[in-house]
Amino acid sequence: MKPLYKVAATLVLAGVAGHAAADIKPFEAVEYRKGIFKAVKWHFGAMGDMVKGKAEFDSEDFARRADLLAALSQMPWEGFRPGTYASATSALPVIEDKWEDFTAAGDAFSEKAAALAVAAKGDDMKAIKSAFGATARTCKGCHDDFKD
Ligand code: HEC
Structure with missing residues (x-):
């Protein structure tokens, strides 16, 4: 058996490298993220x-x-x-150039959704x-900048 710290290191590296990145087609990534947002809306x-x-x-x-939203x-x-902003998407290509702003907007959503889940209990x-209002503002904030 591998020592536990080696297993952990392998998992971390796998996370950084992404999962089977080469095999994912652009339309699959677009469908994935749109599907998640449909569930968010639901x-x-x-x-x-x-x-x-x-x-x-x-x-x-x-x-x-x-809890599900969080x-x-x-x-x-x-x-x-990369390469998923050309077709069948309303995500703006500027996401690529402003990746840090985009992920910060994503983190803001996650933080507000987590706080909403706590308040809901x-x-x-x-x-x-x-x-709820604070969470809704994170949707709009990101859509204004990054969604067509
Ligand atoms: C950090 C940015 C960001 C945040 C935060 C965000 N969205 Fe979005 N959302 C996007 C982008 C970008 C798209 C376009 C995805 C695409 O077409 O590839 C999108 C798409 C959608 C769609 C359309 C999905 C479809 O049918 O194609 C809905 C609905 C949606 N978002 C709802 C929400 C709601 C509700 C929230 C907040 C609770 C939210 N989003 C938060 C960036 C964000």
Whole structure:
């Protein structure tokens, strides 16, 4: 058996190098990230209906969706790869040039979604609404700069 630290180092390197990077076609990466955003919309939209009173507020369901959103918020980014801005996408090529700004905007979304998931486990409706609004602003902030 390999010593544990060697196994860990191998995993870290695999993460840095990306998963079977050469085998992924541009359209697959585009479909991947769009699929994640569709799921984001699915849950965030339902949460928005509850926050805005268009649907009855179900705290258990809201918290479940908030947990899913927090996980989803970490997922799209690996689908943004070189050579994936030409077709079937509304992602702007400027993402390539401003990669650090783009990932910072992604991190902001993840942080706000994580805070929303925490707020959702409590019963402070004001805190929940405020955390929801903060998350929504990260969507718009990124779309304004990086989405057609
Ligand atoms: C860091 C940037 C960023 C953040 C944050 C972000 N998005 Fe996006 N989103 C994008 C980009 C870029 C695309 C275009 C993807 C493509 O077409 O390849 C996109 C696409 C989408 C789409 C269209 C998916 C489709 O059907 O093709 C939806 C819906 C969406 N985002 C919703 C959201 C919501 C809701 C949030 C916040 C809860 C959010 N996004 C946060 C960058 C972001």
